[in-house]
Amino acid sequence: MTDRTLAVVAAGLGRPSSTRLLADRLGAAAADALRDRGDAVDVVPVDLRDHAHALTDGLLTGFPGRELRATIEAVTGADGVVAVTPIYNGSYNGLFKTFFDVLEPGALEGRPVLLGATGGTARHSLALDFALRPLLAYLRAAVVPTAVFAATADFGDAADPLAGRAARAGRELADLVAGRAPAVRPDPYAEPTPFADLLAGDPPGS
Amino acid sequence: MMQFGIFSVGDVTPDPTTGRTPTEAERIRAMVTIAQKAEEVGLDVFATGEHHNPPFVPSSPTTMLGYLAARTERLVLSTATTLITTNDPVKIAEDYAMLQHLSDGRADLVLGRGNTGPVYPWFGKDIRDGIELAVENYHLLHRLWREDVVDWQGKHRTPLQAFTSTPRPLDGVPPFVWHGSIRSPEIAEQAAYYGDGFFANNIFWPKEHYQRLIGLYRRRYEHYGHGSADQAIVGLGGQAFLRRNSQDAIREFRPYFDNAPVYGHGPSLEDFMAETPLIVGSPQQVIDRTLQFREDFGDYQRQLFLMDHAGLPLKTVLEQLDLLGEEVVPVLRKEFAIGRPAHVPDAPTHAARVAAAQAQEVER
Numbered sequence: 001m002t003d004r005t006l007a008v009v010a011a012g013l014g015r016p017s018s019t020r021l022l023a024d025r026l027g028a029a030a031a032d033a034l035r036d037r038g039d040a041v042d043v044v045p046v047d048l049r050d051h052a053h054a055l056t057d058g059l060l061t062g063f064p065g066r067e068l069r070a071t072i073e074a075v076t077g078a079d080g081v082v083a084v085t086p087i088y089n090g091s092y093n094g095l096f097k098t099f100f101d102v103l104e105p106g107a108l109e110g111r112p113v114l115l116g117a118t119g120g121t122a123r124h125s126l127a128l129d130f131a132l133r134p135l136l137a138y139l140r141a142a143v144v145p146t147a148v149f150a151a152t153a154d155f156g157d158a159a160d161p162l163a164g165r166a167a168r169a170g171r172e173l174a175d176l177v178a179g180r181a182p183a184v185r186p187d188p189y190a191e192p193t194p195f196a197d198l199l200a201g202d203p204p205g206s
Numbered sequence: 207m208m209q210f211g212i213f214s215v216g217d218v219t220p221d222p223t224t225g226r227t228p229t230e231a232e233r234i235r236a237m238v239t240i241a242q243k244a245e246e247v248g249l250d251v252f253a254t255g256e257h258h259n260p261p262f263v264p265s266s267p268t269t270m271l272g273y274l275a276a277r278t279e280r281l282v283l284s285t286a287t288t289l290i291t292t293n294d295p296v297k298i299a300e301d302y303a304m305l306q307h308l309s310d311g312r313a314d315l316v317l318g319r320g321n322t323g324p325v326y327p328w329f330g331k332d333i334r335d336g337i338e339l340a341v342e343n344y345h346l347l348h349r350l351w352r353e354d355v356v357d358w359q360g361k362h363r364t365p366l367q368a369f370t371s372t373p374r375p376l377d378g379v380p381p382f383v384w385h386g387s388i389r390s391p392e393i394a395e396q397a398a399y400y401g402d403g404f405f406a407n408n409i410f411w412p413k414e415h416y417q418r419l420i421g422l423y424r425r426r427y428e429h430y431g432h433g434s435a436d437q438a439i440v441g442l443g444g445q446a447f448l449r450r451n452s453q454d455a456i457r458e459f460r461p462y463f464d465n466a467p468v469y470g471h472g473p474s475l476e477d478f479m480a481e482t483p484l485i486v487g488s489p490q491q492v493i494d495r496t497l498q499f500r501e502d503f504g505d506y507q508r509q510l511f512l513m514d515h516a517g518l519p520l521k522t523v524l525e526q527l528d529l530l531g532e533e534v535v536p537v538l539r540k541e542f543a544i545g546r547p548a549h550v551p552d553a554p555t556h557a558a559r560v561a562a563a564q565a566q567e568v569e570r
Contacts, residue, residue, distance in 0.1 A: 003381065017294075054419070056472065056476070057472045057473040059472075060469060060470075060471065060472035060473075061410055061468070061469045061472050061473060061478075062410060062411075062469075063410060063411045063412065063415070063481075065473065065477060065481055066412070066480075066481060069412075093366075121292075187421045188391045189391050189418040189419065189421070190422075192391045192394070192395045192422060193392060193395065194395070195395050195396060195399035197394055197429075198337070198341045198395065198396065199341055199342075199345060201338060201361070
């Protein structure tokens with residue numbers, strides 16, 4: 001049995017938020033799939049709305065405040081990340097992007113990520129592939145093949161079409177997480193590049 | 207002994223309470239007046255920034271510091287920072303050696319990379335080479351001040367054959383060098399390798415970050431055999447606004463904080479004071495907060511305060527310096543001396559470094 005953490009990030013602005021509902025559903029599906037494999041799972045919910053001011057402050061000053069710092073560490077230190085945004089004007093909302101903008105370069109490199117989005121109608125669903133996927137590709141995250149879109153109508157559909165999509169996406173995230181050693185990030189302050197390497201022109205981390 | 211002083215960014219910023227923007231001529235005059243005032247009130251160091259874009263005036267640090275050398279007697283003249291990436295290291299060697307002579311050894315410098323992207327291409331460099339430029343350029347600068355004749359070849363400037371940088375350093379001892387960094391572990395490593403000073407400009411970031419950065423520098427200083435970790439030479443930034451009564455200080459400084467370049471229109475004054483070294487309050491509060499730096503980072507050598515930015519009028523800045531010099535620094539000198547282990551070095555001075563070099567010569 002391995003201890004795993006899943007950070008479940010939602011960028012919804014409403015309270016209550018359908019984005020949060022979808023995020024929780026995806027998080028639960030991934031956690032179930034990991035538990036089926038015998039892992040212990042700790043799910044950490046993150047509502048970016050709670051950090052909206054701190055995120056703007058972080059952009060302006062270049063450092064995240066204390067509470068936001070703890071949240072960032074929870075996300076970048078997780079074994080897997082579920083990231084869900086409402087679609088605004090054909091893309092992720094500003095809050096969602098701001099969160100990724102304050103992360104350190106490389107913070108999500110290789111990290112398994114499951115993407116989700118919400119919108120009024122299914123017409124917005126391809127924003128997942130046209131907008132969210134390229135952002136996470138830039139961050140070199142390992143995004144699972146299935147991304148899940150929930151339109152408002154999905155929440156009232158007796159057939160519950162979301163259930164199957166969430167379960168498949170959750171399994172994919174669990175497969176990716178299970179194939180990896182628990183997340184450990186290199187610490188450049190603990191293990192600096194020796195000066196002889198810097199002088200020889202070897203860039204940091206090479 | 208520790209050194210206390212001020213550093214200026216040299217920004218030309220409108221006073222948010224009056225809307226008036228000083229001219230460049232007024233701002234340059236104000237910086238010179240502020241530096242002279244620093245000596246008058248008993249401070250040890252004045253450091254100027256180096257910038258190559260508006261709204262900043264100090265593009266030519268050694269010109270300003272050379273003028274100040276003639277106008278002052280005791281003040282150590284320094285920088286915050288000298289751009290080691292985009293300046294030619296040969297010109298740095300020449301300019302600062304000349305300043306060292308003219309100031310009778312009262313010159314040192316803090317090297318920094320600079321974080322204004324376009325300055326790199328304006329000076330023919332590439333910001334992606336920032337660390338590499340800092341490493342290569344300083345390696346050359348270090349040799350130019352220590353070897354009379356240098357043959358050199360590198361990646362970022364034309365080769366040198368049989369080059370002698372003049373004037374040679376005063377008394378054969380180069381100006382002391384601090385390496386300044388906000389966040390780069392590579393620069394802490396560089397400072398440690400050479401046994402140079404490390405100046406952590408900690409005014410924007412929380413202390414936990416600087417504990418890691420300074421901790422790295424101290425550990426590696428010992429690793430490279432320059433002394434024990436607590437003998438490494440550390441300088442810290444700080445930012446203060448003082449009035450006798452702390453409510454007055456907060457009330458008067460708030461509009462300057464709220465509209466300041468960099469952090470203005472961002473976090474509240476209260477949040478920023480909780481997270482960074484900014485202290486707005488009474489002299490006693492500034493004393494208490496500054497003494498805390500020793501608890502956080504260990505005994506250190508130099509404390510510089512940022513006092514003259516964000517559009518504060520000259521008159522206000524001079525009043526600040528009166529309070530700093532008369533009520534804060536004398537207490538800090540006394541308190542920091544208490545319990546300071548004998549093996550922790552004093553702040554570097556030219557006289558002490560010449561004496562150390564002569565002692566080494568005798569040993570040979």
